[in-house]
Amino acid sequence: MSTVEQASADRGNDKRPWRWHILVFLTPALLVYTAVMILPLIETLRLSLFNVKDGQSVFVGFDNFAVLFGDPRWAASFWNALKNNFIFFIIHMVVQNPIGVALAALLSVPKLRFGAFYRTALFLPTLLSFVIVGFIWKLILSPIWGVSPFLLDLVGLKSLFSPWLGKPGSALIAVSLISVWQYVGIPMMLIYAAMLNIPDEVLEAAECDGVTGWSQFWKIKLPLILPSIGIISILTFVGNFNAFDLVYTVQGALAGPDGATDILGTLLYRTFFGFQLQIGDKSMGATIATVMFLIILSGVCLYLFAIQRRMRRYQF
């Protein structure tokens, strides 16, 4: 009796016999996984502490980082990329996630008609390759072929149009908004699913107390979906600091005009593999990769230890 209860109390714990046969199933996966993901990571971290001197790899400690942060040849482009990356992230947080939440709230209105149609339409670009999205938006925003001058002309605002992707002042915002356009479906879907998971009893109780519509969203639904908002925030953070593809296809590896859309991903790409006149530099590339890794790691840790713990209180 007691053994049954113990076994049922937790699905296996240290008190049970060591389940070696399961480990046998998992070991091949673990080995391959280590070889392909963990070893390269360690190798990159190691490379960032070495540099090539006189054709030999020499341990240089944190010199590479000092060069990256302080040396005029590297620092300008690095800080520029870091700043752009933060702007890129902030635009996503301010535009993409609130719109995603708002759309999810609208989609979860009871008895909504054509709900599946709206959901599908808004989720479509998420399924497309960024090569496609970049190509479409380059054409839409193109001053020659473009759809947007035409559309603005329809409402009499043609004077507002300018080649946004080509101007240093607006290129980063334009690229960020393209990315927002593509990925708004992800927060929308996750929040929509979270709202479906809110128990009907809670909403009925709220309605009995006269909390409906707008105030129901703010007072009942929003606090209950806060954990999901936390998850989409951290997903956005990781995604944005990993971003590379869209900038690469829309603006090229040089992330023009004049480095205005250069983010850490494109900087890393140019540094590692070289581009045009620049020769690939493995050590500095590894250094930038390490910095990216540390930024993402600190963001994830902040989320796990500071934000998520606090939010658990709102869960049932």
Next chain:
Amino acid sequence: MTAISTLPTEPRGKRPTRTFAPATIMIYGILLVAALYYILPLYVMIVTSLKGMPEIRLGNIFSTPVEITFQPWSTAWTSACTGLYCEGLKVGFWNSVKIMIPSVIVSILIASVNGYALANWRFKGSEIFFSILLFGAFIPYQVMLYPLVIITRELGIFGTLTGIIVIHTIFGMPILTLLFRNYFASLPTELFKAARVDGAGFWRIFFQIMVPLSAPIFVVAVIMQVTGIWNDFLFGVIFAGSKNVPMTVQLNNIVNSTQGVKEYNVNMAATILTGAVPLLVYFFSGKYFVRGIAAGAVKG
């Protein structure tokens, strides 16, 4: 007592909101505008791909084609040029299929068993195993790119079909395992216990209890993997080798080629063809997608 019998037959209180209340109109209005904003670019793509070049040069990008032609589509499929080769997108399409099918099947098989073991058969070190796996989901893959090139070259699979399949399989693992683990953990424990009492083992419980209950999460996993692998670009450029160039890379070469006249209709047709596979997968299984996400993905 009498009060009850004299109640008016009409229900009292505020009338329920009508279908065309201002709030309802606003909701539909916003959704419609949002949907248009998303559909319009796709509409332009489809319409343009059906026009001939002279008609495109006239402007009027929103007008429906006067003369529908499927020429751009067949050109894109059979003879669009990337660099010196003019064999069309079909080469890239079949390459992508060859890469996608094994990677999707293998990664989902492994991840579902892993997720099942981690959710139901906790063993010593399973938490560590899971943390290592989860850790992988957050590492930027560019960070590992260069050492990965060296490791795959050492293994002799750099620039081969096997190489790119292995890479996709492994990079899909962390997030898929998390998905499956959360889903299996959300199934009632009693099912698992009852099966154990009846003497079912590891695989039997998996195939006879868990898998039949997990259609939604398998659908989510398939959609995620198909779109992820089909849309991949960077791994394709680096690891696939010149013989196995996937469709997205080929598309990029076609639409970004700077030589010759830009054939917008061919480019558009090529773009739609490349996007078709993930879209079709989503259309045929989208119903399960929301359910699967609700069941598994959001619980971090």
